[in-house]
Amino acid sequence: MVKDLISAIKEKQALLAKLQAELDEAKALLESGVQETHVTLRRGTSTQRPKGSRRLAAKPQKTGSIIKAKSSVGRARAILRKVGEPLHLDDIFSRINKGRKKVKRSTLVGNLSRYVKMGVVFSRTAPNTFGLLEWQKVAGEKETPKRTPVRPEAA
Numbered sequence: 001m002v003k004d005l006i007s008a009i010k011e012k013q014a015l016l017a018k019l020q021a022e023l024d025e026a027k028a029l030l031e032s033g034v035q036e037t038h039v040t041l042r043r044g045t046s047t048q049r050p051k052g053s054r055r056l057a058a059k060p061q062k063t064g065s066i067i068k069a070k071s072s073v074g075r076a077r078a079i080l081r082k083v084g085e086p087l088h089l090d091d092i093f094s095r096i097n098k099g100r101k102k103v104k105r106s107t108l109v110g111n112l113s114r115y116v117k118m119g120v121v122f123s124r125t126a127p128n129t130f131g132l133l134e135w136q137k138v139a140g141e142k143e144t145p146k147r148t149p150v151r152p153e154a155a
Contacts, residue, residue: 067121072096072103073111077121077132086131
């Protein structure tokens with residue numbers, strides 16, 4: 001009986017150590033600003049937009065779905081993080097479409113613009129040029145591109 005109690009205590013201590021390690025990791029992610037932004041896309045009511053509009057109202061929420069890595073928005077974010085500076089929409093579009101799954105340009109611009117309008121994940125640094133909000137140094141300060149984006153030449 002005593003051995004059972006000792007083994008139960010050791011199991012609980014091991015569980016506590018594991019949970020503490022997870023908590024420390026989560027705190028580190030939060031402090032470094034890498035934690036994923038949660039966004040819920042839901043239909044609004046007619047009081048939120050002009051009558052007859054059927055577009056989805058996107059509202060930032062404290063809880064919701066995480067941006068999926070394979071979505072157009074997730075792939076655009078990954079490209080911008082890899083490059084480390086704002087890119088023109090055409091440049092993002094061409095890099096996304098190098099992969100197997102193709103994205104329509106209108107879908108990409110609509111999705112990125114929706115996130116810019118909500119003030120979540122993306123910022124617009126110039127016309128059709130997108131950066132990441134996580135790059136902003138001071139809250140409220142507009143991001144400036146590190147270089148002037150160049151539109152890719154039409155083939």
